[in-house]
Structures are given as structure tokens and as C-alpha cells.
Amino acid sequence: MLGLKWLLIVPLVSLSCIDTADILVVSTFPGKSHGILGDGIVRLLLAAGHQVTYITSFPTRKSYPNLTEVDVSHNMELSPINTIKINSILDKEVDPRDVTRHVHVMLNLSNSTYTSENVQKIIMDPLQKFDAVIGEWLFSEMSSGFAALFDCPLIWFSTMEPHWMVTKLIDERLHPAYNPDWTTKHLPPFTFKQRVQELWNQIFMSTFMEYFFVPKEEKIYQAVFGPAMALRGKSLPSYYDMRFNGSLMLGNSHVSLGQATRLPQNYKPIGGCHIDFNFKPLPEDLKKIFDNAEHGVVYFSMGSNLKSKDIPEKLKKDLLEMFGTLKYAVLWKFEEVLSDLPRNVHIVKWAPQLSVLAHPKTIVFITHGGLLSTIETVHFGVPIIGIPVFADQFNNVDRTVKKGFAKRVDLSYTMAHDLKAAIEEIVNNPRYAAKVKELSLIYHDRPVSPGKELVHWVEHVIKTKGAPHLRSPALHVPWYQKMYFDLAALMMAGLLAIKIVLKRLFYSKKRITSLKKNN
Numbered sequence: 001m002l003g004l005k006w007l008l009i010v011p012l013v014s015l016s017c018i019d020t021a022d023i024l025v026v027s028t029f030p031g032k033s034h035g036i037l038g039d040g041i042v043r044l045l046l047a048a049g050h051q052v053t054y055i056t057s058f059p060t061r062k063s064y065p066n067l068t069e070v071d072v073s074h075n076m077e078l079s080p081i082n083t084i085k086i087n088s089i090l091d092k093e094v095d096p097r098d099v100t101r102h103v104h105v106m107l108n109l110s111n112s113t114y115t116s117e118n119v120q121k122i123i124m125d126p127l128q129k130f131d132a133v134i135g136e137w138l139f140s141e142m143s144s145g146f147a148a149l150f151d152c153p154l155i156w157f158s159t160m161e162p163h164w165m166v167t168k169l170i171d172e173r174l175h176p177a178y179n180p181d182w183t184t185k186h187l188p189p190f191t192f193k194q195r196v197q198e199l200w201n202q203i204f205m206s207t208f209m210e211y212f213f214v215p216k217e218e219k220i221y222q223a224v225f226g227p228a229m230a231l232r233g234k235s236l237p238s239y240y241d242m243r244f245n246g247s248l249m250l251g252n253s254h255v256s257l258g259q260a261t262r263l264p265q266n267y268k269p270i271g272g273c274h275i276d277f278n279f280k281p282l283p284e285d286l287k288k289i290f291d292n293a294e295h296g297v298v299y300f301s302m303g304s305n306l307k308s309k310d311i312p313e314k315l316k317k318d319l320l321e322m323f324g325t326l327k328y329a330v331l332w333k334f335e336e337v338l339s340d341l342p343r344n345v346h347i348v349k350w351a352p353q354l355s356v357l358a359h360p361k362t363i364v365f366i367t368h369g370g371l372l373s374t375i376e377t378v379h380f381g382v383p384i385i386g387i388p389v390f391a392d393q394f395n396n397v398d399r400t401v402k403k404g405f406a407k408r409v410d411l412s413y414t415m416a417h418d419l420k421a422a423i424e425e426i427v428n429n430p431r432y433a434a435k436v437k438e439l440s441l442i443y444h445d446r447p448v449s450p451g452k453e454l455v456h457w458v459e460h461v462i463k464t465k466g467a468p469h470l471r472s473p474a475l476h477v478p479w480y481q482k483m484y485f486d487l488a489a490l491m492m493a494g495l496l497a498i499k500i501v502l503k504r505l506f507y508s509k510k511r512i513t514s515l516k517k518n519n
């Protein structure tokens, strides 16, 4: 009897505790916010005791126990953000939301990442082993090749609110009638025109990706992983099979920030996991500014991907002048020293953003509206003014405006005027602060913190060898079957057949009667 008990208990115990796992984290996109998110994930996994190998464009180059950094910082040269200048947006020379442009950048990035010496070292080492690979999804699905190579589960992470391009990897596309594409500004309920546009977006982008992008990336996939698999005496599974074999999707999202999107079982919203609770208090010089700010502090930072020094001189002067007329203190994160500063304006090259947002005297945050910044504002309950510049920022800002804790100001040569109006509105109308405090409550009211949740699900996937029980059956049902087009076709064929038979009968009856008449 004892033997049987042990037979039951031993596998259960070994299933419920993994000591430490070897995890490969792949976050190669050379955008600072992507780096911050990757760093956050790595920090959490290390704290949970795991061994992490981290392919990153932002290596710290310091040595940590348990962490091996794989430096792909040469990717910085390819950053689309470094090639877009604020004046070209002001002059409307580029459309910052042009997706096909991003996609070309992604192909170059895949090439430059996977053929680099440091990454090749891992790939071509037949002794290298991992228990799981966590790869950022950003158009590129190349990191799925690692899962084939190391024969381990694949976990995606997405930096954005859930959208159809990521859900299709683990379940199906989101319905375009009420889920906005990440590039559009539309918010449901859609008008007829918007609904058609959303549908068109999906059809156009799906076609573009499947017939243009994926085949090109597949070539890189085969060139990179084919020889490495051969070295291990195995053959490379098809790119299609690997892309759609993810165990989990970690999403940098939460319902307090986005909309109540219907999601598959293996999508886990972990928005906010990048926020390190151990942030330091304000440094002395900043603390003095806050202490002296009788009417509160306006914090202005356009994030790390848009350099304020690219702002035209005239606009800079206008902004300074306008800030000077405010009774609030203004803390401006800016990369250069300006002369003739008004008394209430303080420029800092770097600001400890979390400590600034956590300070009760911060009354409004002027931001480019990147998703990490919007998450931080909800985390700390600070209303915002969004000046979107790039990619998904337009959508993020519009969503915060619709939620009622933000104003949007567009980048223009005359924006100082609009910005002042927006600041006064946010500060003097209590509804913005009240709304963001309400969302902050929803955001914090989770059974566990996003960081704990992340670690839990990663370990769950490793323990259960890829968590096949979480996978959606929708993944393998073709679209025409979901829409019952096959049934419709069958019914049409049936109706047609009945029509033909009836016609024949009728015709032959008529012939018989006419024959009879003639006789």
C-alpha cells in the first residue's frame, strides 16, 4: 500500500518544485522602453532564483551572479527611433505610424541579431541547454527558432495592449468590429467607416505579413537555425510550426489601462511588472525643488526615445516662456542646458521617473505616451498630458483621454499655447485626478502583483513541459470553418441541386401535359 502512495506522491512533488531553471530571454529591439521591459522580466526571474541568459541591445556590462548578458548593442544603429527626427514629424514628412516602414527595420534587425558573433556562439554550441525561451514579439518571430534548437517551451512577451497580430499566434485574431488595431486611433464602439477600416487593416496587414515579411524572415530562420540543428543531428521544424507553438503570451497590459479584451487562457496580462518597488527616494537637489513647490510640480519628459534637443529653437523658447508664466514648478527632463531659465523651471538631464511620479506634489506628467509611462502614471495615480510621437503612442494617448485622465496635445510649432491650456485644465478640473486615482485602485486591486504572476506562469510552463492544457483549440481551425463558410457552401449547393431537380420535374410535367394536349 505504501508503495502505491509513494508512486502517487513522488511525481507530484517533483512536479511542484523546480529549483532553478535556465531561461533564455530575447529582447533585441533597440528601443529603450523595450529594454526596460526586458530588464524588468530578467530582474524578476533572477530574484526568483533562476539562471538567466539575456540577449539585449542594452547590456549593463556588469557582472551579476546567475546572469549572462549577450551583447547585441550594435543593433542601436538600426533603431527606427534614432532615424526619425522630431522636425520631420513636425513638418509631416514622415508618417510615424507607417507600419510597412517598421517591418523593414525588423528584417534588418533579425539579420543583425542572429548573425552576430555573440548570438552565434550560443546557437552553435551543441552543449548549450535551456529550460525555456522568452522572446519579445515585435513583428519578428525569429526567437521561436530557439525553442526548436533547445527543444524547450516558447514564451512570447508583447510590449503592447493585446492586438490581433499577437493573439493570432496563440489563439485567433481579435474581432475587428470591436478591437482596434494597434496602429489606429479608433475606440469602440466604431462607426461604420471605422469598422470597415479595422477589417481592411487586418486583411491588408495579414496579407503583407504572410506573403512579404514572413517568407523573408523564414529565409533568415533557415540560414541561422538550420546548420545549428544539423550540428545537433536534428532537422529544423518548419517556421510555421514553430511560430504557432508558443506556450504562453505575457502581455504588458492590464484591463485598467486598456479595454476589457476577450483573451485566451495562455495570454497573461502582466502590465506593470517592470516597475521595481525598490526605487530610491528623490535625490537632494530634486527634493529641494519639490519641497519649495507650493503649488505642485509639472513633470515634462518625452521619454528616452525622443531627444528634446531635436526640438526647433523657436519652439523651445516658446515652451520656456510659457512654463515661466505658470505658478507651478516645472521639472523638464532635457538633454541640454538652456540659459535664461524662468525661476520656476528646472532642467535635469536625467530624472528618477518613478520617484518623481510617486511624489504627492507631482500634479501632472507631460509625456510622449509610451505604454510604460502610461502604466507608471496609473500605478502612481498621476494625470497626464500626452504628446504622441511614434507608433502605438497615438493609440495609447487617445485611450487615456477617453478614459478621462488625460489631455492630448499634438506636436506642432505652436504647441506651447495648447500645452498651457491643457496644464491649466488638468490642474484646475478635479475630474482628471479623481479618474486616475480610480483606475489606480483597479490597477492595484489584483490577487497578486504582476511580477509574481509573471514568475508563476513562466515556472508553470516549465513544470508542465509547455503547458499544452492552456492552448487554444482555435489555433488549428481554418477561418472558413470558423465562419462556417463550408456549411454555407454546402447549403448553397443543396439549394442549387433542389432548384435544378424541381425545374426538371416541372419541365417534364409541362412537357407531358403539352404532349397530351397535342395528342
Ligand SMILES: *[C@@H]1O[C@H](CO)[C@@H](O)[C@H](O)[C@H]1NC(C)=O
Pocket: 147, 148, 152, 153, 154, 237, 241, 242, 245, 247, 465, 466, 467
Ligand atoms: C511545441 O511545443 C511543445 C511544448 O513545448 C513541444 O513538446 C513540441 O516539440 C513543440 N513542437 C515543435 C514542432 O517543436
